[in-house]
Amino acid sequence: MARIKVIVVDDSAVVRQVNRETLARESDIEVIAVCPDPVAALEKMRLQWPDVIVTDIEMPRMDGIAFLKKIMAERPTPTVVCSSLTEEGAATTMEALAAGALAIITKPKLGVKQFLQDAGDDLVSAVRAAARANMARVRTAPRPRTEPAADTAPAARPNRAIAGNVGALHDTTEKVVAIGTSTGGTQALEAVLTQLPRTSTGIVVVQHMPEKFTSLFAQRLDGLCAMEVREAQDGDRVLPGRVLIAQGGRHMLLQRSGAQYFVQVRDGPMVNRHKPSVDVLFRSVAQVAGRNALGIIMTGMGDDGARGMKEMHDAHAQTIAEDESTCVVFGMPKAAIDMGGVGKVLPLDRIAQEIIAYGR
Numbered sequence: 001m002a003r004i005k006v007i008v009v010d011d012s013a014v015v016r017q018v019n020r021e022t023l024a025r026e027s028d029i030e031v032i033a034v035c036p037d038p039v040a041a042l043e044k045m046r047l048q049w050p051d052v053i054v055t056d057i058e059m060p061r062m063d064g065i066a067f068l069k070k071i072m073a074e075r076p077t078p079t080v081v082c083s084s085l086t087e088e089g090a091a092t093t094m095e096a097l098a099a100g101a102l103a104i105i106t107k108p109k110l111g112v113k114q115f116l117q118d119a120g121d122d123l124v125s126a127v128r129a130a131a132r133a134n135m136a137r138v139r140t141a142p143r144p145r146t147e148p149a150a151d152t153a154p155a156a157r158p159n160r161a162i163a164g165n166v167g168a169l170h171d172t173t174e175k176v177v178a179i180g181t182s183t184g185g186t187q188a189l190e191a192v193l194t195q196l197p198r199t200s201t202g203i204v205v206v207q208h209m210p211e212k213f214t215s216l217f218a219q220r221l222d223g224l225c226a227m228e229v230r231e232a233q234d235g236d237r238v239l240p241g242r243v244l245i246a247q248g249g250r251h252m253l254l255q256r257s258g259a260q261y262f263v264q265v266r267d268g269p270m271v272n273r274h275k276p277s278v279d280v281l282f283r284s285v286a287q288v289a290g291r292n293a294l295g296i297i298m299t300g301m302g303d304d305g306a307r308g309m310k311e312m313h314d315a316h317a318q319t320i321a322e323d324e325s326t327c328v329v330f331g332m333p334k335a336a337i338d339m340g341g342v343g344k345v346l347p348l349d350r351i352a353q354e355i356i357a358y359g360r
């Protein structure tokens with residue numbers, strides 16, 4: 001097979017060197033150029049176009065956001081953002097994800113060289129995932145509606161979650177929806193969640209994303225959705241009208257007290273090379289909610305969530321995988337399907353309606 005051709009764009013000579021060396025060690029990856037800024041990169045790309053771009057955001061002559069928008073408008077190319085692990089960097093990187101970037105690799109302000117060497121496996125995995133991406137799905141991902149649904153609450157309301165009825169300890173009919181996603185998932189989640197009314201069943205979500213980024217991602221979705229969207233905090237209730245996004249760098253589990261669901265947020269080792277892990281969430285949902293749950297696995301590389309979805313299926317939960325035709329990367333849904341834990345396979349534009357129907 002042809003090697004994955006990569007261009008690295010960063011104004012830091014150290015970052016360029018470390019990323020180049022990290023990628024060049026892999027037999028299936030070829031670094032065709034390293035550039036100090038997007039203007040230089042575009043000159044190189046006119047001679048040989050890469051399969052994947054690895055780029056910083058804050059650079060001279062042209063910033064990474066303008067670079068990304070130009071690429072996506074002219075010739076959509078899988079892009080991995082290598083961004084500062086700061087609040088400011090996170091905010092800018094969220095803008096990059098909205099513009100079509102597929103993955104985030106973070107870097108600290110200090111000790112960059114050692115950090116990047118330690119995080120080399122993450123960079124390699126991100127490049128491989130990006131190389132498999134269906135960029136047509138990134139370009140054509142549904143955008144948020146311009147008019148709110150009829151039963152949505154005004155955006156100014158600080159809390160749109162609706163307290164559910166409390167049932168008996170062993171006879172709860174409370175429902176919960178659990179969603180897991182990774183590469184391409186930020187756009188997929190936006191496409192689904194913006195179509196749900198305020199009265200929808202409570203939702204818990206694991207999106208593979210570094211710490212500091214999930215809070216801003218949740219804030220962005222909260223401004224677009226009728227449902228309340230927030231980054232999960234330990235002990236948060238799962239309520240109709242509320243979406244809880246797992247924190248980057250922490251696992252999230254579903255728990256139950258009587259008929260009330262809530263989440264536990266905790267540290268721990270990575271599972272399937274991820275924290276948060278979809279498997280950790282799905283397994284807890286299988287144990288706690290069983291037949292009262294709907295599990296959904298969407299675009300992403302790897303197999304995180306496949307085993308947990310099988311456990312949900314075996315516990316008589318309803319389970320859905322996103323169809324290959326709409327996935328940016330079909331890895332996670334395919335793994336779940338192959339493991340026998342998927343009840344339905346649906347394209348992205350039918351998943352919101354399935355959640356609404358399930359809630360009824």
